[in-house]
């Protein structure tokens with residue numbers, strides 16, 4: 610498995626070398642922690658995280674940190690190995706020494722919340738390391754910063770049922786699609802994208818790139834794709850739907866076909882995926898625990914930006930297959 614990852618990374622790294630290096634990047638990540646310190650053997654922490662960033666400059670006194678809030682998580686009850694579902698965005702700028710300060714607290718209903726550990730991570734180094742980064746916390750346990758890559762695809766459908774029934778119509782539907790997602794822990798669906806309407810088209814191919822940027826690996830998220838027929842004179846009619854596990858989608862490339870459920874006549878949808886979905890190793894134990902005495906300003910090489918989300922999407926737009934099976 611390690612070798613496979615290495616091969617995939619080498620290929621991507623090589624590809625990245627051809628693309629113009631980026632100087633800024635919108636970095637997307639999520640957090641989990643392991644073996645958080647417990648007050649006693651019966652009580653596990655109700656842990657939450659606050660993340661800040663600051664500019665760490667080489668040789669300067671960093672004791673007066675200008676902290677900027679990056680975000681925070683809600684607390685997870687009674688869990689020394691919490692896995693937070695929040696996805697964070699951070700604007701990275703090359704070579705500026707941006708550093709994350711991650712503070713883990715134990716939520717306390719009675720007294721004030723207790724700090725149970727903190728860690729610092731250089732954002733440059735996070736981007737250089739190809740996968741997840743695990744750092745030790747100051748008072749035991751560790752925190753893992755997980756790279757979150759978007760899922761993106763283009764959508765087509767085949768053999769859509771004819772639903773236009775008004776007089777003078779040829780019967781062919783005017784389809785559009787609504788794409789939403791659902792987290793395992795949440796009953797509500799959140800809309801990601803709505804395509805345009807393609808008039809009189811039973812085999813539509815939408816030009817939109819549909820991007821699911823809230824994807825979290827192994828969080829058992831589901832994508833719902835529903836197709837409707839736009840009707841000018843009445844309510845839009847439902848044409849069919851597909852429910853797709855996000856984790857399974859990341860293992861696919863090229864054209865992936867799903868039958869359209871609650872439809873008739875063998876209708877299907879086709880998700881056109883980039884040819885190589887980028888894979889991440891589950892955990893590199895690159896230990897980036899940094900004490901304040903260590904200089905961490907490391908100007909990055911151009912290649913290091915090849916892993917950024919923008920560049921990934923950019924590759925991937927070029928890679929998405931335009932030939933669709935009949």
Ligand SMILES: *[C@@H]1O[C@H](CO)[C@@H](O)[C@H](O)[C@H]1NC(C)=O
Nearest residue numbers: 635636637698699700822823
């Ligand atoms: C970064 O990406 C997220 C999600 O794609 C987006 O919501 C956010 O506005 C972006 N931030 C910037 C500064 O572009």
Ligand SMILES: *[C@@H]1O[C@H](CO)[C@@H](O)[C@H](O)[C@H]1NC(C)=O
Nearest residue numbers: 744745749750751896897898
């Ligand atoms: C991180 O913590 C683990 C377990 O406590 C320890 O074995 C390891 O040496 C630590 N790494 C560093 C760099 O402190």
